[in-house]
Amino acid sequence: MGILVVAEHDNAGLRPATLNTLTAAGELEGSAGGPVDVLVAGADCAGAAAAAAKLPGVAKVRVADAPEYGHELAENLAPLIAKLAADYSHVLAPATTFGKNVMPRAAALLDVQQISEITEILGTDTFVRPIYAGNAMATVKSLDPIKLITVRSTAFEAAAEDGGAAATEAVDSTGDAGLSRFLGQELTKSERPELTTAGIVISGGRGMQSGENFAMLERIADKLGAAVGASRAAVDAGFVPNDYQVGQTGKVVAPDLYIAVGISGAIQHLAGMKDSKVIVAINKDAEAPIFQVADYGLVADLFQAVPELEEALG
């Protein structure tokens, strides 16, 4: 029957989480059987389609190029996914705000119970996913004929970007539902790496005391080539925008090094970073729960420790 990966892209190229989703599709291919196809739905999306065709292991890139797919509106995209899903046993998308928005709508149109944010594939119909902010891991078996799945990108390696030569095939648009209209966007501009794919992340919590103080973390981030994140408490306090948020209700990250500064370690924050390879915690409260997950803990006033750290990094 085959597996369809719904690509997340910006029309010109693929977004990184698509590569992790492709790895999950490759794992399924062994038991479920191929081929693995990729759907690129966008407007003037030839660049993204060409990038998808170069991915190793992809049999075919199905391209729906139409104005109504220009802004990933779920009302237009979900009917297309639902229609194409008939040709596949599995449809996978990254568990990003893109996949989370569109996939459940497509699942409802197909009368299928989606499996959200899988972290492990145990068979063609059996998957592991975190529940309760990652405080429990559930193994679930889907009884539906088509499996609609979102994939937690930190749980699967990124696939290579080059080496394949897939055929591309144009697919017809399912039309503009006429229900929604894109008015604009304000994307956070940053020269630093993206939070979810950065090798090093430095995050601040309520202990930072103000948005201005995040500049201290930014300077360290620039020395290490790191991304800057924040706890929900820091977002709630208005120090930084919500797209900095790491946690159960924000982004899930798993960098090689995660530095938590002035973060107490609420359950909901740990859910978003506890799979990081090395965790450093800097907090003046020795009892803070963050120290229970930290590989290296420093009990210190961050307003002394962070400038010292900046200096030590040279």
Place this chain on the structure above:
Amino acid sequence: MKVLVPVKRVIDANVKVRVKADQTGVETTNVKMAMNPFCEIAIEEAVRMKEAGTAEEIIVVSAGAAQSQETIRTGLAMGADRGVLVQSEVALEPLAIAKLLKAVVEREGADIVLMGKQAIDGDNNQTGQMLAGLLGWPQGTFISKMEVHGGDVKVTREVDGGLEVLELKLPAVLTVDLRLNEPRYASLPNIMKAKKKPIDVLSPEDLGVDVTPRLETLKVVEPPPRQAGVIVGSVAELVDKLRNEAKVI
């Protein structure tokens, strides 16, 4: 304008969740329960719409065990007008809940469904999108701002790269993110008043919805624990460990 707010009863966000020894799920007996935090934000926004004169009536709906009445009462104490409970002792999956909500929306009529973007138990983040799909309505997910203008609603969505603004035709389903508002605490007089507000109790059969689960939970286990770390004495020691022991910088 009529606003319908679905709410879910979950383990209180401050409780440390424990997995049952027989691996069938998490322990919920004698555990403090509360309204899902995102649902509180949805109720608050509906109440603000009513205070601003945009909404005439707020209906709080929950699907689940009989005790979900308590969660509905919390919504009524915050300012909603009446409640509907779809009572089911079977654990309900997002698709089943979306079908039940669709039936309630069709029965009650609603211009806006305002709900949480996810529940902190299953962490599925599906129900609102599914409901919108089943109704054929537009969806505004993960919103941090909303403004109703005539027959449209303008929403600001929290997306991975920042913010996105959409215009949706009403009726619509909106799922709320945490920065939309700060939910109020119910006052004692309002808690007393809420006890007199009506709650209709229905069953999935009354609504003609099949809620048979599509997923079988084979087991629920605790995640592997992290190895205990070390406390370092100074920034210099920390940097040394990161360079020479962990080799990550």
